Amino acid sequence: MRGVISIQSHVVYGHAGNSSAVFPLQRMGFEVFPIHTVQFSNHTQYSEGWTGTAFPASDINELTQGLEKIGALKRCDAILTGYQGSVEQCEMIVDIVRKVKIQNPTAIYVCDPVMGAPDKGCIVSEGIAEFLLKKLMPMADVIVPNQFELSQFVGMEINSLSDAVTACKAALKLGPQIVLVKHLYSISDNKFSMMIAFDDQCYIAQRPQLDFDKPLVGVGDLISSLFTAGLLKEWSVIRAFKHSNEAAYAVVKKTHELGEWELQTIAAQDEIVEPTEKFELGKCVEDNSFSYYSI
Template sequence: MGIEAWPIHTVQYSNHTQYDEGWTGQKFCAEEIRNLTKGLDNIGKLKDCQAVISGYLGSAEQCQAVADTVNQVKESNHRAFYVCDPVMGDPEKGCIVPEGVTEELTKTLMPMADVIVPNQFELAQFTGVEIHSLYDAVTACKKALELGPRLVLVKHLHSLAEGTFTAMLATPKACYLVQRPELDLKKHL
């Protein structure tokens, strides 16, 4: 696809943690994240890094290691950007991250992000706005922008229209909405 990616995993699990049957795997410590970033820096590659993308984080300490990585990359390449997917949970299962992660995401990572990519549950969690309407979604996005990111891309606003998949892109000047029919795709294990 023309993109060279350097994955630095925070966890390696057999499957999503929301399965009732459980999961197996491991969470990597924050120091391992720092060591891999240091290795890329040692060979002069951080200047070539154009973006850092973070997703599920298994501990509050990992959040700080990601923040350190973002700072190092941006020091090496001022044009690099940071995309934070603040994975916290969903409406059916609630919060799925360990204690302290939600606070670190809100306090440390989201303010330094150029783009945040929450779902409706996560957006409501960190803004304190219950989302039942388009007005609520716009209000929550405005509060999210006040944290510091330039863009908020809400992956799924499930409460806006039944039977549709709705996403919203919020900038300081406007909000854009896109919808498509929701597809019933069964999960097969």
């Protein structure tokens, strides 16, 4: 039994953090060993509030030790991390990644560097963003930032497609082998845009931007899990990227069709494996120092 260690937040109701990431990984054929950094009744954007608690970093360490004792770390092919509740939890991730890679040198570390989204009620503790930028992102094989998180990593503003290409290429020089930008919001007002960069290549994926009364929560966690699954299936980077865009859109579209706010991951589960709608990728190329994409 081979699997993925997923270290993220967890909600009892709805889909965010591990509650958004675990099932898609399972549906695509992988066992998941989830470790929760926090456990809340629901995600934090509810006006009614939420209940729950953050777990101490020692819990993560103890769970990892238990997995190591039964030989599970050598069966781990990827570590996927998302929202962290404290700097101490981030420090535990460094140890976990090192332990897993000793047991299984081919394992990959996929870091979704959640730095907070105040508009969604997501706040991270002091010091976490700095730790992500200086330690976790550089040591990751794959990073899955949004536009803001990427700009913080490379120290530049992103206001255009050309800026995005420059930022992605700069990020590749800081440690990661693959950069997947899960949301480039400055590229288009009416399309949802993502970008992938690897081996000095950049591709952009776009899909319809659906309107919701309130911003959806958990889409980034979904994208990270879908892309991780694609890599573990030994798909090419481009195929895994294309699939993550199409499958994520299928879940979002189903959510829109049903008039729901929580991601309808279960209702769209067949689309996670084989999305109905396909979207071509654009390859970013250089022409007189101007970056653009062409289908």
